Amino acid sequence: MQQQAPPLPVAAADKTPRTARGQRTVRIILDAAAAEFGERGYHDGSIARIAQRAGVAIGSFYTWFDSKEAVFRALVADMSRQVREHVVPHILAAPDRLSGERAGLAAFLDFVRTHKALYRIIDESAFVAEDAYRAHYVSVAEGYATSLAQAFGKGEVSDGDWQVRAWAIMGMNVFLGLKFGVWDETRSTADIAAAAHALISDGLAPRR
Structure with missing residues (x-):
């Protein structure tokens, strides 16, 4: 029988930033998302452009948000x-x-x-x-x-x-x-x- 992976700890699932650096990154991403969705709308907006506007890597985006809907x-x-x-x-x-x-x-x-x-x-x-x-x-x-x-x-x-x-x-x-x-x-x-x-x-x- 295949062993199931242990559940993620609560801290890993919670993406609320706990450091000043994390809070600054989330703020930058949210501001970039406001510009992206405000200009293009939700459906035409993209995670790649949000990350580009924010000046962060795609991986950094996913550190804090699971999806486009999540950041929206x-x-x-x-x-x-x-x-x-x-x-x-x-x-x-x-x-x-x-x-x-x-x-x-x-x-x-x-x-x-x-x-x-x-x-x-x-x-x-x-x-x-x-x-x-x-x-x-x-x-x-x-x-x-x-x-x-x-x-x-x-x-x-x-x-x-x-x-x-x-x-x-x-x-x-x-x-x-x-x-x-x-x-x-x-x-x-x-x-x-x-x-x-x-x-x-x-x-x-x-x-x-």
């Missing part, structure tokens, strides 16, 4: 994290939540203008890795709803359905980012954020 999934999660890390501090630094919404949208638009690949990558993930696509939006919405409820507790916003409000504001921001971040950079992000802020704070009802 990691990229979706990474870009989602980058958006949160860029936007949330602007919201928290504002004197109140309504001001934070305005500052957060302006920061999001600035991020999109320097990371235009974000939209193509997130949109393609709906077909390549639907669970990652869903996780991106659901995780953002859950955090958003929680933060709105906390703002209500501080008396900074009115009471309401936090889930509906979170998804509504997210939807507005996503399409504002598409229009004024990806397609058109002629208007200042501050002006766009101010117009959206007026809608959030005052609504569409006529003023009396």
Whole structure:
């Protein structure tokens, strides 16, 4: 009877970098993947070109990622994290939540203008890795709803359905980012954020 190979130890199967050098390599590969997928899309993108863009050997790529889908999934999660890390501090630094919404949208638009690949990558993930696509939006919405409820507790916003409000504001921001971040950079992000802020704070009802 042929003897089976022993299972890989957990440490060998886990490709999370544990050294500063490994973290730098993964960062370089993810940035290269963002450029490759942003330019060519998932299906036309290739591991060879990602490695070439990153300036690493193919073997180095496979040290950290098992496949093209694996690096794409990691990229979706990474870009989602980058958006949160860029936007949330602007919201928290504002004197109140309504001001934070305005500052957060302006920061999001600035991020999109320097990371235009974000939209193509997130949109393609709906077909390549639907669970990652869903996780991106659901995780953002859950955090958003929680933060709105906390703002209500501080008396900074009115009471309401936090889930509906979170998804509504997210939807507005996503399409504002598409229009004024990806397609058109002629208007200042501050002006766009101010117009959206007026809608959030005052609504569409006529003023009396």
